Amino acid sequence: MHSLLRRTSISLVRHSHFHLRRQFKVYTNSRNIHAMGSAKDFADQSDINRMKTEADGSFKRADASFRNTIQKGGRFEPEKYRYHLYVSYACPWATRTLIVRKLKGLEEIIPVTVVSPHMGDSGWPFADVDAFPGADADPVEGARHVKDLYFRAQSDYSGRFTVPVLWDKTLHTIVNNESSEIIRIFNSAFDHLVPPEKAAIDIYPQELRAQIDEVNAWVYDTVNNGVYKSGFARTQTAYEAAVRPLFASLDRLEKMLEGKQYLIGDVLTEADIRLFVTIIRFDPVYVGHFKCNIRTIRGGYPAINKWMKTLYWTHPAFKDTTNFEHIKTHYYWSHPMVNPTRVVPVGPIPDIEPL
Numbered sequence: 001m002h003s004l005l006r007r008t009s010i011s012l013v014r015h016s017h018f019h020l021r022r023q024f025k026v027y028t029n030s031r032n033i034h035a036m037g038s039a040k041d042f043a044d045q046s047d048i049n050r051m052k053t054e055a056d057g058s059f060k061r062a063d064a065s066f067r068n069t070i071q072k073g074g075r076f077e078p079e080k081y082r083y084h085l086y087v088s089y090a091c092p093w094a095t096r097t098l099i100v101r102k103l104k105g106l107e108e109i110i111p112v113t114v115v116s117p118h119m120g121d122s123g124w125p126f127a128d129v130d131a132f133p134g135a136d137a138d139p140v141e142g143a144r145h146v147k148d149l150y151f152r153a154q155s156d157y158s159g160r161f162t163v164p165v166l167w168d169k170t171l172h173t174i175v176n177n178e179s180s181e182i183i184r185i186f187n188s189a190f191d192h193l194v195p196p197e198k199a200a201i202d203i204y205p206q207e208l209r210a211q212i213d214e215v216n217a218w219v220y221d222t223v224n225n226g227v228y229k230s231g232f233a234r235t236q237t238a239y240e241a242a243v244r245p246l247f248a249s250l251d252r253l254e255k256m257l258e259g260k261q262y263l264i265g266d267v268l269t270e271a272d273i274r275l276f277v278t279i280i281r282f283d284p285v286y287v288g289h290f291k292c293n294i295r296t297i298r299g300g301y302p303a304i305n306k307w308m309k310t311l312y313w314t315h316p317a318f319k320d321t322t323n324f325e326h327i328k329t330h331y332y333w334s335h336p337m338v339n340p341t342r343v344v345p346v347g348p349i350p351d352i353e354p355l
């Protein structure tokens with residue numbers, strides 16, 4: 001049944017869910033989703049708790065699979081309403097794309113759909129499967145989980161079912177699922193379709209590119225991904241090999257931000273955006289859940305804290321795309337290998353301090 005299913009359309013995928021529901025007893029309520037067995041399941045691909053670590057217990061992030069761009073004359077033309085963005089508010093990588101979408105005035109041109117933060121054994125569910133406040137049903141393809149989109153795009157897809165997903169409604173496929181590339185697409189591909197003041201915003205200016213690339217490289221490895229490497233480590237050695245460089249990089253960032261409003265030059269660049277999405281989650285989640293507790297941001301890094309608070313409280317693109325309810329619920333609920341009780345801590349109070 002499954003090889004047929006994987007070769008056919010999303011309607012069959014939906015039908016098969018229905019089928020599985022009757023045949024194998026699928027329990028669904030707003031907080032808990034459990035499929036009790038299936039003929040062939042994709043849980044090795046969709047269930048983060050079944051994800052394998054390396055032989056030494058360290059976590060290695062797999063590369064994204066769909067890496068197309070949007071450009072005039074290409075397969076994916078920059079057109080109004082042709083593209084759709086799927087995100088989780090919980091996910092730092094997806095939130096990068098939400099921030100840039102808002103900064104560049106693309107909200108009308110590229111609508112967005114938000115998944116539920118409860119990433120379970122079938123991966124990210126939409127609101128018709130798990131009606132969490134702020135989550136949406138999929139209005140485009142009628143997918144019930146993000147994995148349905150991946151199989152719609154490529155019936156033999158064998159990677160992970162990650163967000164963000166930039167979807168093409170014309171060709172019914174994924175344009176790109178790598179946030180660092182999606183934000184560069186958003187930075188320039190639609191400039192002829194937005195007001196001039198939005199087109200003028202450039203988060204990757206030519207003259208700062210070398211510096212931005214240099215900072216992005218170590219911030220990605222030790223900070224953005226460093227928190228995951230700490231939290232998903234299965235051995236003491238692998239954990240310490242991640243958490244110590246993470247805090248060495250925070251010390252370095254603290255020095256870079258002393259007396260400065262932005263990381264590079266005196267303008268907002270993608271380096272700020274890429275760092276912000278990790279720092280805003282740090283005290284509420286990474287300190288506790290991922291054991292990144294050598295220091296907190298609010299207690300140990302005054303310059304980083306001020307930079308974060310200024311971005312959050314003065315730029316709607318940062319505040320309006322931050323949802324602490326989704327962030328905290330997602331991490332503490334979705335990784336029972338890290339937090340088996342799924343209890344979500346109450347603090348810190350407040351999630352972010354006033355300016």
Ligand SMILES: N[C@@H](CCC(=O)N[C@@H](CS)C(=O)NCC(=O)O)C(=O)O
Pocket residue numbers: 045046047048063064090091092093094123160161162163164177178179180
């Ligand atoms: N390289 C990707 C990473 C995206 C990613 O790992 N997203 C996570 C959520 S924060 C996800 O969807 N994980 C689901 C899974 O691995 O099953 C990007 O930056 O876009």
